[in-house]
Amino acid sequence: MPGGSVNAANGDYAFAAGRKANAEGNGTFVWGDSSDNGVTATQDDEFKVQAGGGAVIFSSSDHSSGVNLRSGSGSWSAWSTRASKANVEAVDPETVLDGVESLDISTWNYRAQGAETRHMGPMAEEFAEAFGLGADDERISNVDADGVAFAAIQGLAERLDEREARVEELESENEELRDRLSALEARVESMATTDGAASDPALADD
Numbered sequence: 001m002p003g004g005s006v007n008a009a010n011g012d013y014a015f016a017a018g019r020k021a022n023a024e025g026n027g028t029f030v031w032g033d034s035s036d037n038g039v040t041a042t043q044d045d046e047f048k049v050q051a052g053g054g055a056v057i058f059s060s061s062d063h064s065s066g067v068n069l070r071s072g073s074g075s076w077s078a079w080s081t082r083a084s085k086a087n088v089e090a091v092d093p094e095t096v097l098d099g100v101e102s103l104d105i106s107t108w109n110y111r112a113q114g115a116e117t118r119h120m121g122p123m124a125e126e127f128a129e130a131f132g133l134g135a136d137d138e139r140i141s142n143v144d145a146d147g148v149a150f151a152a153i154q155g156l157a158e159r160l161d162e163r164e165a166r167v168e169e170l171e172s173e174n175e176e177l178r179d180r181l182s183a184l185e186a187r188v189e190s191m192a193t194t195d196g197a198a199s200d201p202a203l204a205d206d
Contacts, residue, residue, distance in 0.1 A: 007032070011044070018050070078143050096148060097155030099130040121145075 007016040007030075014023035014030075020038035021030040028041040031049045039050040049055065054073070058066035064084050067076040082088075103122040109115050121140070128137035133144040 004032070006038075021050070076142075080143065091151050093151045093153075093155030094158055095155070096131070096151035097159070100148065100152040102130060103127065 002015075002017050004016075004018045004021065006019060007021045009016040009023040009030075011023055011026040011028050013027045014025070015028070016023040016030045016032075018030075018032035019034055020036070021032035022038060022040040023030045024040060024042045025044040025046055027045040028043070029047045030039060030041045031051070032039045033050045033052050035050070035052055037050070039048060041048040051069075052071060054071040055069040056066065057068075060066065065079050067078050069076050103126055105120065105122055107118050107120045109117055109119065124134075124140050125137045127140050127144075127148075128134055131144070131148060133148070134141050
């Protein structure tokens with residue numbers, strides 16, 4: 001225990017700091033914030049942090065990249081401002097959609113996690129081959145997965161717009177054909193009536 005208040009490191013190789021942090025398991029690391037709510041780690045080799053004000057992890061020394069878990073939030077936010085990016089290139093959404101369609105999506109479990117905890121997604125190797133994204137072919141970054149999903153949705157929207165335009169074009173052509181057919185039917189009916197009148201002797205005498 002390096003300091004703080006009301007902390008306890010009862011496990012072997014355990015670390016407890018802050019306020020009301022209890023490290024009961026072996027090899028555990030526990031940090032308690034200034035609140036009156038205690039935090040306890042009982043599982044061996046567990047890393048547990050209580051941070052009511054949120055958490056920030058910078059992956060660059062100039063603070064231009066990293067992740068932020070805001071106070072009260074349940075998900076990490078990644079730095080994604082235009083100022084933090086370089087070599088920006090537009091993508092073709094339909095090409096991305098083709099790549100998504102080529103992926104094998106499976107359910108699976110991590111070997112270290114157990115078969116009872118299922119996940120869904122592609123394999124990192126196939127994802128890297130299809131899109132050329134990420135630092136290697138062993139991991140899929142959340143920002144890349146999200147970007148591919150956004151682009152694929154745009155590609156699907158473009159295809160739907162194209163098909164909708166084609167449907168409208170075909171409907172217009174069908175309407176024109178129906179009008180022409182109606183005109184032809186009316187003409188045939190008129191001709192039939194005229195021919196019938198000409199072949200009737202009573203009408204002919206008149």
